[in-house]
Amino acid sequence: MATKTWAWLTDSLHRVGPNSLPRRKAEIFQIQVARGERISCQLGVRATGSDEPVTVRLSYRSDGGVAVRVRRVGYVPVPHYNTPVIDGHHEGTLPGYVGDPLFEKDSLLLWPGETAAFWLTILVDRTCRPGPQRVRLAVDFKGHIHYCELIIHVCDVTMQQRKGFHVTNWFYADALCDFYGVEPFSEGFWPIFRHYVRDIVAHHQDTLYVPVFTPPLDGVRRPTQLLKVRRRAEGQYVFDFADVRRWIRSAGRCGIRHFEFNHLFTQWGAANAIRIYHGQGADGKLLWRPGTPATGKMYRTFLGQYLPALKRFLVREKLMDRCFFHLSDEPHGPAHRANYSRARTMLKRIAPWMKVMDALSEIDFARKGLVDMPISTIRTAQEFLDEGIGCWTYFCCEPRGKYLNRLLDTPLAKIRMSGWLFYRTGVQGFLHWGYNYWYKRKDRQLIDPFTVNDAYAAPDWAYGDPFMVYPGPNGPIDSVRWEVFAESLQDYALLQSLDVDQDDRLLAAIRGYDDFPFSLAWITNARRKLLTRSNKR
Secondary structure (H helix, E strand, O other): OOOEEEEEEEOOOOOOOOOOOOOOOOOEEEEEEEEOOEEEEEEEEEEEOOOOOEEEEEEEEEOOOEEEEEEEEEEEEEOOOOOOOOOOOOOOOOOEEEEEEEEOOOEEEEOOOOEEEEEEEEEEOOOOOOEEEEEEEEEEEOOEEEEEEEEEEEEEEEOOOOOOOEEEEOOOHHHHHHHHOOOOOOOOHHHHHHHHHHHHHHOOOOEEEEOOOOOOOOOOOOOOOOOEEEEEEOOEEEEEOHHHHHHHHHHHHHOOOEEEEOOOEOOOOOOEEOOOEOEOOOOOOEOOOOOOEOOOHHHHHHHHHHHHHHHHHHHHOOOHHHEEEOOOOOOOHHHHHHHHHHHHHHHHHHOOOOOEEEEOOOOHHHHOOOOOEEEEEOOOHHHHHHOOOOOEEEOEOEOOOOOOOOOOOOOHHHHHOHHHHHHHHOOOEEEEOOOEOOEOOOOOOEOOOOOOOOOOOOOOOOOOOOEOOEEOOOOEEOEHHHHHHHHHHHHHHHHHHOOOOOOOHHHOOOOEOOEOOOOHHHHHHHHHHHHHHHHOO
């Protein structure tokens, strides 16, 4: 029986799965784009009638002004839908395989009766002339060749860099050390670090977490303390900022502009001092016992020396206006609020210059002036905005269902609405807890991210929530979700570049983080109207 083969171009907002069927008349695919924009589409391939796998190789040639990056879409197992399961708010057929990791390969082994895909990233130069640009594709099924063509309509608008809206996804240095077998901040650490930071910047993140001390997040972590601390005498400390400086300068050379310093008090309540080590923690020796009170004499004495030293460092490095500071992560309830209030009062006395931002959702923290910049969950962000309280927003494990998220079963078109929602609601930044959390929940045990995507914690932790990239041999392997989220931030930049009003009727259908359109048709139409509007300027 002769092998029958298909190759077709399709958009980037529908997942191509092992059982996806070919799309008819899809040899030509067209897309509109601004100059300086990075866009994606997919090439699906399928073969039947063969008893053996077929090697498929993709080659291309393009007009000047555009560059093409080809990656193979890999599949990862997802055992269940994330709860709650609401019709229309989940994508794919689960349990099953979901396309997510993007491998730097221009060929793949195609098994009989299965579908696979290539992810095509098109980079349009800022100087590219307006008009159609073509990418011609040759798909070689072991000598049998299909030809496809991508037509890129470059519009007469240049994408400007996003301003005034910050993005951070928490970065775990310990995960790099454990996966790549390097010691924290050793010479072997820094090349790996730079690969990941460059990836973050390429996906339009402008802010990076700085682990001056081991981040007090999700249990007791491997020591990753940038600051070298020495106790000179009882209650007297000496600080060496050399590795803090190297982290910040290295990240800055990669394109990071803002820095987010780690939390100064324990998570979920600010009850205790964080774990701070002699030196950088190589011998595990702590400066004080776990459970030391947050506002007790010992920690107050330490902060009274550390925070002035930190300010001097920031002034020397010209960073004072480019830094964010945390007190404690996700405080909630009366007891937490009381602890947080005491810690905030102490910080104001020691470091009145320090403005604090934290992930929290109870508006009383902001009403009472305990936090300078609240980071509210998307479930309650509108409550802050309605009272005139500026805020960032975040999601973490939840909310799910009808709410915006970027999980492994979230429709890609829904993820693509992130930037539109951030722009429409007027929040000032976005935070997520998991760029590369490759651990079992509350444990230092590594997982295999290619087979485990819930940190062994479902249903509390959602499939796809702990990380956005996978560990590759020399650096990150991007995910489909990470690419689509980055393109949503480009949509934000496009809206900002064209000075679109938040209340523009184009955005009227976006009513909240749980009430917004998400479809390829809506996004394509909205972008067409924007790009046409720009041409009339």
